[in-house]
Amino acid sequence: MLQYWRVLLLAFGLAAVGVYQLYGMFSNEGYAPQQPIPFSHVLHAGVLEMECLYCHHQAEKGAHAGIPSVETCMGCHSIVRQDSPDIQRLAEYYESGEPVPWVRIHSLPDHSYFSHRWHVAAGISCQECHGPVQNMPVVQQWRKLEMASCMECHRQDTYVRNVNHPPTYHEAPVTDEERERYAEVEPADTPGFESVSRHFERYYAERYEGEDAQVILARLKEYEEDIYLHGRGAQLRGGNASVECSICHY
Amino acid sequence: MSDHTPITSRPEYWTTLSEYEGDEEFVSRAGEEFHPGAKPERLFEAEDAGESLVDPITRRSFLKLSGFAALAAAVAGCERPVQKILPYVNKPEEVSLGISNHYASTCTECPAACGLLVTSREGRPIKLEGNPQHPVNRGTLCPRGQAGLLNLYDPERLKYPVRIGREGNMEYDSSIGFAGLYEEIGGQLGNGQGKVVLLTPTVTGPANERLIEEFLAQGDNFEHVVYDPASGSGSERRAYQLSFGEEVTPRYRFAEADVVLCLGGDPLGQSPSRVEVQRDFAAKRKVREEGISRVYAFEPAPTMTGAQADYRHRVRPDGLLPLALAFARELIVERGLGGELAENGQMRELLDPWTVAAAADRTGVPEEEIRRAADSLALAPGRCIVHVAGGASRTEDELGLHLAGILLNQALGSYEQTIDIASSPSRQAQGSEQAMLDLLEEMRAGEVAVLLMSGVNPAYTLPATAGVEEAFANVPLVVSLGLRMDETAALADYALPAVHGLESWGDAEPQRGLYSVQQPMIRTIFGELANDERYDTRPWQESLMALLTESGSEAFLRTPEVEEPEDEEEEEEVEVPEPELMSWYDFLRETWRERVYREGALDAGDFESFWTAAVQLGAFDTVGDEDRHGALPQPEFNAGALADVEVSEAGSGMALVLHPTNVHGDGVTMGNPFLLELPDAISRICWDNYASLAPSTAEAMGVREGDHLRVSAGGEEIEIPAFIQPGVHADVVAIHLGWGRNTFGGIGDGVGVNAAPLIGRGNGSLVYSGRQVQVERVRGRTRLANVQGHNYLHSPSYAGVYVNRRKGENIPEEAPYYDRPIIGETTFEEWRENPYHAYPNSTPHGELPRSIWGRQHRYAGHHWGLSVDLNACNGCGACMVACSIENNVPVVGKEEVLRGREMHWMRIDRYYRGNKENPDIVHQPLMCQHCDHAPCETVCPVIATMHNDEGLNVMTYNRCVGTRYCSNNCPYKVRRFNFWQYSDFRTGPHENVRRVSPLELVLNPDVTTRTRGVMEKCTFCIQRIRHAKDDARDRGEPLRDGEMVTACQQTCPAQAISFGDRNDPNSEIAAHWEDPRAYGLLEDINTDPSVRYLAMVRNRDEPVPYRTKYQAHRVDGYHGPGGQ
Known part of the structure; x- marks a missing residue:
């Protein structure tokens, strides 16, 4: 009988190692395919210090950052470096009306919605996820771009809450009733929430006069706690109450 | 409190007859989530395999297969497939990846010509919505309009021109293209032998009409026949011709009508302008202190209007005319309405025998019920509509019935008050069955040489006695210019495929003086860019223009403008070019320039800016513009028209x-x-x-x-x-x-x-x-x-008690079972006395079950809520189709529906109440209720469904493992399980019709297309919420009420659905939450739903007796607990 369990255990262990190995294979970290035209981010973003948003301007407006149209390249290259054979190939594409068949590097797992717009609006630099592109002669995938990569930031106290919530709640004027209420009652400290509230401490201290900032903080704390206590789902979200599944998955 | 509802002998509101009868099979099934046979274990049973896709899989082969699959996955996983990103070469300025554009257009699914606002994503239309600025539909759309998007991408459309064999061999010769066919057919149009007939449904619009004028101008033998089977026979227009001397289609304005009498008429379901009628009708049904409309329906079979009626009576179709005459006699002769009308001798002779008693005798409707309707009408002259147009009224006496209806409306002073025949009559139904029958007669006689047809299918819609096949066989040349192959196109010699309305320019004039523009949203899908080089489809108007030009017409030839030469040297080379066939678009613009544009129209300085403005708005409204259309005609009523009305004998059998x-x-x-x-x-x-x-x-x-x-x-x-x-x-x-x-x-x-x-x-x-x-x-x-x-909302235990009682078992009165309060209903008078009267909830123990949550959750940001006005909902189903298209909800096919597996995220439950021969009918739209105490959330073992901090009950599809516990625990039965990869099929796995290109283009990229084994349900259109919030945040201001609109709310022709933020005290939804009529479905089990229903209020004289037992009580702190 003991033998039987040992074999099972061994098989299970092997399977676990196998799955782990397989999992690694699926990751695309470091993927750096050859592109049809050897476009250099080192030159454009690094040396020339062009804004990322100059070419990937859609990142500001929508979910997708987008690849610039050939026309965008030709905006400069109809004048600049016309002698380079690569630019000549680019011009050929343009004149023939064919798109450049760039090889896709970054892609998100299925069933997830990610918006560049939110992150650009929140002032997150492109390098945060895409790495030092300005130093990459050939662009490669810098992070795994799976859920853990998102959570790496969203678990920290900095990148939460200011993304997806309407100003109505935080900015709502403090009422007398609230002042009274929170003057007497100290909201209970719930483990896991200090971090979120701490993030806002500075934010509100800058914006509100002394006492009111405290009230807003207390209000916020209670709010977080509410979410925390609401359902088992929230309990398993770790310390971060504001990142719930439906923000990315729907 | 102990006044729980005693168990009644029958359920108060019932869904099917088997429930009403307490059918044992039904009751035994009521507690089950799915029909027998829908359980998953059956999927692998061999008996299922014969009819389904899976071969019988043994355990052994399953293991073998899964081993292989794992290996294959491992090998495939090592190599990443290379994906390409192809950017635009020249990016159109207005297109941004992932951001929708909206364009105005006109719906072409039926001649009603509602305005569209097309959501276009990277150049492909993904959703149709009503254009809020369009006067016909004012932002809403019907189910057909919503589903019209699918017709655009339909792979069953005819994709290239074909020559069809006559000998029934149905071989489609596709070897010649449009150009060859134009030449071949066009030559035969102009030879002057026999009639050349164009057969269409109702076609309106300045350009379309000018095109037909040009067609008719080709010669005396050119004829246009309008046949529009879905919008009536044309008898109504004939009756107006007889009564007022002008052939018009009346435009009913139900928003002005306090009393509506339908004699076989079904304005909500069968009117040519349904969206407009449904919206106006519902506007008068929305409950307000001043009163709501009173609707009487006399009809043989229930229609949508009958379901909404306050008084509905069943009559045989041949009883409709006697009833109409009895109403006329009662109102005109007995009560003196309509002034001197009563003195018309001929009419007196016709009406005299039809006393109320005589009509009651003939139809079996009680005398007092006829008098009651007459009373209401007599009280509201100028604010009534008598409506007799519907399938049921198309009897042998149809013309007489229409004449009697006109007489009644005239006597009641409806014209130009509630019914437009002079100021802006409808142009949406101009068909004439008589003309069609005459045409067939001529065809049979060999008088017709050429028949061109577009958008009609007489071989299907007419009975064999009409002799369509024989008639077509006698026409030497028949050309179909339709979208698809159909029964009639099969009788043709050629089929020149038309394009969908979203692929071409066009126009329409749904009401006299209202011009609507239709602009293309996408290049022709089956056109030059398709991957099959044979594919070519063109607007039927363009084909007609080309055919006429080939036959020698010069109406469509224009000399191209010569461009000013830039260089001096080239000047000599310029020649006067040959006249060319103009495009349909140029013809359209030219017509608008000549016929519609006036200086200053739409504040435009010149035609170009007028045209741009008109296209942008979608419609140009000149209704009531006397400069343009002249003074209003004053139609004279001719009572003599009734002289020939005969009432046929009472039928039998x-x-x-x-x-x-x-x-x-x-x-x-x-x-x-x-x-x-x-x-x-x-x-x-x-x-x-x-x-x-x-x-x-x-x-x-x-x-x-x-x-x-x-x-x-x-x-x-x-x-x-x-x-x-x-x-x-x-x-x-x-x-x-x-x-x-x-x-x-x-x-x-x-x-x-x-x-x-x-x-x-x-x-x-x-x-x-x-x-x-x-x-x-x-x-x-x-x-x-x-x-x-299925999806039975009553508690199964209730059903069990009910059956046991019927079996004679002694169940004590105080048994803890009760009729679940699902529908709230009251009468107007009672509502006025006590607005809480309709409140349906009662709790068996006088208090709510305890919540497992420690305390009420506080929703600090948004707290979304939705409300449905049961009084407005007429059950049309537009919301269901809109939801399906917005959320990529698949179609599952009949076999799966039979198993209770339909995927509609939103459904409309229909309840009957009372007598099973003539019950009241209530429609209740039901979507996920987004309960604040959601039973589904607590049972999910993998937390795939959870609550978010805006009150939404959200689904994480990639976390779902398909246990279906949530669905089992949902009291509303709104969760849907994806038993098959439904999205792979067009009509469901059992019919096995795969989804083929280009159908994938219809999918909404903002919403996940769910896979097999995943639970799904209404999300309150979370993707729309996301967009609305993003836009508000970019603007730097809070979301405004009304900015966030769900797909169902957006399209509802009755405007029955509201959505908004309950935390915003000024929002419409917050007001609905406080409305005394509002109740939460199954609130008594303390799910605290985020949906409120506004109870049904019928406008009846007598009180609703059944309601008394509820005593309209509330449990303290029970109603709307989310707000504390």
Whole structure:
């Protein structure tokens, strides 16, 4: 009988190692395919210090950052470096009306919605996820771009809450009733929430006069706690109450 | 409190007859989530395999396969597939990846010509919505309009021009293109021998009409025939011609009507301008202190209008005219309405025999009920509508009925008050059946040389007695300019495929003086850019122009403008170019420049800016502009028109009623799976039509639901499944038109039964209603896919008690079971006395079950809520289709619906109340209730469904492992499980029609297309919430009320649905939350839903007796607990 369990255990262990190995294979970290035209981010973003948003301007407006149209390249290259054979190939594409068949590097797992717009609006630099592109002669995938990569930031106290919530709640004027209420009652400290509230401490201290900032903080704390206590789902979200599944998955 | 509801002997509100009867099979099933056979273990049973996709899989082969699959996955996983990103070469300025653009256009699904606002994503339309600035539909759309998007991408469309063999061999020769065919056909148009006829449905719009004028100008032998089977026979127009000297289609303005009398009329379901009518009708049904409209319906079989009526009476079709005359006599002769009308001798002679008593005697409607309706009408002259247009009124006496209806409206002063015939009459139904029959006569006689047709299908819509095939065989050249291959196109020599309305320019004039623009949203899908080089489709107008030009017309030739030469040297080379055939777009613009544009119109300085503005707005409204249209005509009523009205003898035996529904009518919808799976508004059956019988009749005949009936009349017969429909007159068998098509291998092939063979020939016109038929039961039975038999909201334990009691078991009165409060209903008077009267909730123990949550959750940001006004909802189903398109909800097919597995995120439950022969009908739209105490969330073992901090109950599909615990625990039964990879199929796994290109283009990229094994449900359109919030944040201000609109709310023609932030005290939804009529469904089990229903208020004289037992009590702190 003991033998039987040992074999099972061994098989299970092997399977676990196998799955782990397989999992690694699926990751695309470091993927750096050859592109049809050897476009250099080192030159454009690094040396020339062009804004990322100059070419990937859609990142500001929508979910997708987008690849610039050939026309965008030709905006400069109809004048600049016309002698380079690569630019000549680019011009050929343009004149023939064919798109450049760039090889896709970054892609998100299925069933997830990610918006560049939110992150650009929140002032997150492109390098945060895409790495030092300005130093990459050939662009490669810098992070795994799976859920853990998102959570790496969203678990920290900095990148939460200011993304997806309407100003109505935080900015709502403090009422007398609230002042009274929170003057007497100290909201209970719930483990896991200090971090979120701490993030806002500075934010509100800058914006509100002394006492009111405290009230807003207390209000916020209670709010977080509410979410925390609401359902088992929230309990398993770790310390971060504001990142719930439906923000990315729907 | 202990006044729990005692168990009644029958459920108060019931969904099906088997529930009403306490049928044991029904009751034993009521507690189960799915029909027997829908359980997952059955998937692998061998008996299932014969009809489904899976081969029987043994455990052994399963293990083998899974081992192989794991290996394959491991190997494949090592190599990443290389994906390409192809950017634009020249990016159009207005297109941004992932951001929708909206363009105004005009709907071409029916001649109503509603305004569209097309959501376009990277150049492809993904959603149609109503254009809020369009006067016809004012932002809303019907189910057909919503589903029209699917017709655009329909792979069953005719994709290239074909020559069709005459000898029934149906070989399609596609070797020649448009150019060759234009030449070949065009040559035969101009030879002057025989008539050249253009056959279309109602076509309006300045350019379209000018095109037809040009067609008619080719010669005296050119003729245009309008045949529009779904929008009536043309008798109404003839009646107006006789009564007022002008052939008009009246435009009903229900928003002005306080009393509506329908005599066989069904404005909500069968009017040519349904969206407009439904919206106006509902506006008068919304409860306010001043009162709501009063609706009377006298009809043989329940229609959408009948379901909304305050008083509904069943009459035989031949009783409609006597009733109309009795009303006329009562109002005009007895009560003196209509002034000198009463002195007309001829009319007196006609009306005299039809006293109320005589009509009551003839129809079986109690005298006092007729008087009651007459009382209401007499009280509101100038604020009434008498409506007689509907399938049921198309009897032998149809013309007389219309004349009597006009007389009544004239006497009541409706014209120009509630019905427009002079200021802006409708132009949406101009068809004439008589003209069609005359044309067939001429065709048979060989007088017609060429027949061009577009958008009509007489070989399907007319009975065999009309002799369509024979007539077509006698025409040397028949050309179809339609979108698809159909029964009539098969009789043609050539089919030149047209394009969908979203692919071409066009215009329409739905009301006199209202010009609507239709602009293309996408390049022709089956055109030069398609991957098959044969593909070529063109607007029928363009084909017509080309054909006429080939036949020698010069109307469409224009000399191209010579560009000013830039260089001096080139000057000599410029020659005067040859005149060329202009494009349809140029013709359209030229027509608008000449006929519509006036200086200063739309504040435009010149035509270019006028045109831009008109295209942007979608419509140019000149209704009431006297400069343009001249002073209003003053139609003179000619009472003499009634002189020839004859009342046919009372019929005997079974009377047939053939009628279209709000969705299906002339059969064009049979290629659209969304519409095939949209359950009927009354019966809730999809994927079939059926012969509706009254319960008493069915019992007398020994017919069960689904038994095949042979319905025969005049030598023609059809075999059709029976359906027992409460509300049908005992002597009537009612059948929906528009089913049983031959769509040439398409998905609509053989779905339902074509009832057209039973259409009779009266004196001149066709008879759809009142024909005496023989009905007998024959061998065979069909299971009808009725969605109302499952997803049962009553508690199964209740059902058990109910059955046990029927069996005579002694269940004590204080048994802890109670009739679940599902529908709130009251009468207007009672509502005025006590607005809480309709509140349906009662709790068995006087208090709510304890919540497992420690305390109320506080929703600090948004707290979304939705409300549905039951009084406004007419069950049309637009919301269901809009939801399906917005959320990529798949179609599952009849077999799966039978197993209770339909995927509609939103459904409309239909309840009956009272007497099973003529019950009241209530529609209740039901979507996920987003409970604040959601039972589903607590049971999910993997936390795939959870609550977010805006009150939404959200689904994480990639976390779901398909245990279906949530669905099992949902009291509303709104969760849907993806048993198959439904999105792979067009009509469901059992029919096995795969989704093929270009159907993937219809999918909404903002919403995940769910895979097999995943639970899904209404999300309150979370993607729309996301967009609305993003936009607000970018603006730097809070979200405004009304900015966030769900797909169902957006399209609802009745405006029954509201959505918004309950935390915003000024929002509409917050007001609805406080409305005394508002109640949460099954609130008594303390789920605290985020949906509120505004109770139904019927405008009845007598109080609702059943309501007294609820005593309209509330439990303290119970109503709307989310707000504390």
